[in-house]
Amino acid sequence: MIAYTPIDISCKIPEHELLVDYIEKNHITNLKDQYGYTSLLCAIASKNLILNWQDANDVFSNRTNKELTFAPGVTDIFPELIDIANLLPFKDILGLVLNLHTTLLESHRDDLLNLGVYSPERYNVLLSPHYEQDSFFISKEKHGEKHYPKILKEYPIYAFNNNEAYHGADIVLDKRVILILIGNLDEQKHIELINRSVEKFKDYVIRY
Numbered sequence: 001m002i003a004y005t006p007i008d009i010s011c012k013i014p015e016h017e018l019l020v021d022y023i024e025k026n027h028i029t030n031l032k033d034q035y036g037y038t039s040l041l042c043a044i045a046s047k048n049l050i051l052n053w054q055d056a057n058d059v060f061s062n063r064t065n066k067e068l069t070f071a072p073g074v075t076d077i078f079p080e081l082i083d084i085a086n087l088l089p090f091k092d093i094l095g096l097v098l099n100l101h102t103t104l105l106e107s108h109r110d111d112l113l114n115l116g117v118y119s120p121e122r123y124n125v126l127l128s129p130h131y132e133q134d135s136f137f138i139s140k141e142k143h144g145e146k147h148y149p150k151i152l153k154e155y156p157i158y159a160f161n162n163n164e165a166y167h168g169a170d171i172v173l174d175k176r177v178i179l180i181l182i183g184n185l186d187e188q189k190h191i192e193l194i195n196r197s198v199e200k201f202k203d204y205v206i207r208y
């Protein structure tokens with residue numbers, strides 16, 4: 001399987017300081033109490049019906065909306081993030097989340113969406129200047145050898161297999177910010193993009 005590849009899409013990303021400032025002011029405040037998760041998460045778009053974007057119970061509720069809704073101010077402050085979402089091969093975006101790492105992340109798998117979809121099926125974007133720095137790792141076994149993907153400055157979008165490969169973060173990098181995109185993929189467009197990217201970035205691809 002292809003466990004990791006940079007993605008062949010050039011994009012603009014927001015200023016790091018602006019992102020950190022936004023996350024510090026708008027992150028979900030009860031994540032640790034409700035879910036035991038300690039890094040700062042900030043939902044910026046969702047198909048859930050959200051009244052309070054800082055309340056985990058609201059953000060992760062099962063009340064769905066028909067439309068993707070953006071958190072207040074996001075379309076004005078971070079148009080680059082919306083452009084990125086539109087450039088990726090989703091047929092239906094369910095949520096966009098900013099994540100500012102504050103703690104180590106144990107080796108784990110996520111089995112949420114896109115099970116059985118051509119791997120790698122999870123798209124993230126590195127939004128802070130931590131290119132080519134070890135922290136985020138991928139591993140075939142839960143406690144197997146760790147491989148640190150090289151995330152490229154010119155191509156900060158990457159894809160990895162999040163439901164068969166294990167992954168985590170074993171160093172806390174100062175104010176590392178990623179965008180997590182959750183949605184249903186247009187499989188044909190997704191496969192074309194992955195194959196093109198794997199060919200272009202063959203020296204950076206991780207396979208198991």
Ligand SMILES: [Fe+2]
Pocket residue numbers: 108109110162167
């Ligand atoms: Fe994960």
